Amino acid sequence: MTQVQLNAVRKEFGSFVALEHIDLDIQSGELVALLGPSGCGKTTTLRMISGLDNPTNGEILFDGNDVSDVPVRDRNVGMVFQRYALFPHMSVEKNITFGLRVRDIPASEVSERLEEILDIVQLTAFRDRFPAQLSGGQMQRVAIARTLITKPSVLMMDEPLANLDTNLRGEMRRFIRELQQRFNITTIFVTHDQVEAMELSDRVAVLFDGRLEQFDTPDGIYHRPDKTSVAKFMGASNIIDGVVGDGGLKTAFADLSIGDGGAFGAGSQVKAMVRSEAIRLLKEPEAGAQNQLSGTIRTADFFGATVSYVVQVGDYELNVDEHSTEMLEPDTPVYLQLPSDRIWLFPDEKG
């Protein structure tokens, strides 16, 4: 159980600034995702927490103690690399016990802990195999076991689900979640995949260009992003310009009623986000419904469980996701309902 804090951490590689300035406060036992596009500095952050790289400025604290000068091997952290970094010339057993053998742990304790961890990661039958003889999921379990056996204070994972196929991802996601809760270990993982970040973590830190944009729960990041850049990265497609009026929002295609202008006073220039799955799509209008707009389907893309429509409303196009139980053809006239409590406002960043 370790609390991890990053205070004003900055990292430069020569003239290249990998991380501008990061403040991050990760609670003990929390599972946090560092999410961002490639090159945003998330892996650099992970490497600095592990001690593989040192920050140019700022400090990294474990339970309030500055560890910036503690060398990697004394930091007692665990890291699961994206491509696992297993030792190819060692059997599963030797890979897993490596961290104990280099610390001169007595052989009896090594074998005791080995049996225990082999059982947890369900690799007892594969103990004598070599990494080249394992599947991706098995290699990842070896990498996790090799780390957990050393009882690290912080567990780090670089893109833990990226190299696994779809079926295995679900299984591994549950496995990592279970392990993390069982060991109650502070866990930080890096991903560029929004879904992976949301399905696995307690909180998500969104990083763009070496800056922390938002640090919040998956629900907060998804439904209540601080900025349109975060919203767009989280897949929001309907971001609309508007002006806050009295209890409503004036947009180019309609006056929408909004639950609560929040911090925005009347006359504020804002941007509004409506998630495509929050919009209801109807073939017939409903009497007395709020924020009901008429439009025409432009395109319909079938994704299996859902259908993604582009609906023309006046001069504006809105994206709408619906269950695929009924599929409507392009050029069908439809009615859209935008629930007022599903309209989220940001300040207009251009202004």
Add this chain to the structure above:
Amino acid sequence: MSASVRTAAQRKARLLLIAELSPVVIVLFVLFGGALVLAVLQSLGFAPWFGVNTFPDFSYFGALWGSSAFWVSLWLTLYYGFVSTIIALIMAIILSLALIKPFRSKTLYKYLYKLPLMIPYTVGIALVVLMLGNGGIMSRLLAFVGMIDNPGQFPQILKTHYGWGIITVYVWKQVPFMTLAIYAVLLGIGRETEEAAAILGANRRQIFFSVTLPQILPGIVSSTLICFAFNVGAFEAPFILGGGYPDTLPVVAWRYFNDANYAFQLQGMATVVSIGIVSGVILFGYLAAYRRYERMRGRA
């Protein structure tokens, strides 16, 4: 119909494969293999073109192996071969590990270290004579700074049976070659396994011996194999820089071939075949041991 079309296509593919393999087959089996057979035949007394045909006649080997000078020559040959290969290997590993790290002027170093690869052995030998010979630059420098009274007091480095001159040339020439092979393997394995080991608590010594070294072994084995084979068979460096009689085996062979008496060629062939047997046995044993190690570690 379709079956015959398929066989025609297969025949064509097989002909193409034979054509692609033939250059190496011709060089290896006809030129080299033929020469090897001839060498063995001559060493056993078959040389009718010199008017000698006592085949099969083991007296040439008997005379060679029966003289104590042969065994000293063999010892010297192997000693120069082993020592220079091992010194070059240690230096090449250190250099490769350094080149993996990021540092300023790395690009320059990556060109510089390869320089000896482009310079012929003979030039290297000349440089060693110029630098390390008595009356060479080193002796004059030491005399100049007053560490010795005159260049003549400079210790004899060349033309001794310690073979420091020979070893210097081999090391100078082979460090870049081995570095090239080991550095390439290091680049291929990347730094992740070393980083993983460091995070797991290993110190630098543990990382090198249990993580890095086993992974660069293929590069080490292939490059030391080639260098050792060359060192055992090379002639010019021990001829010029060696300590004289007893010479290394290739020099002994050369002296027989160069003799005015043609009949000595057969003795020379016996020497050459002996070098082949010795280095063949050593290299085969080395490879077999390495294969065994690889199999033990799960690699086919």
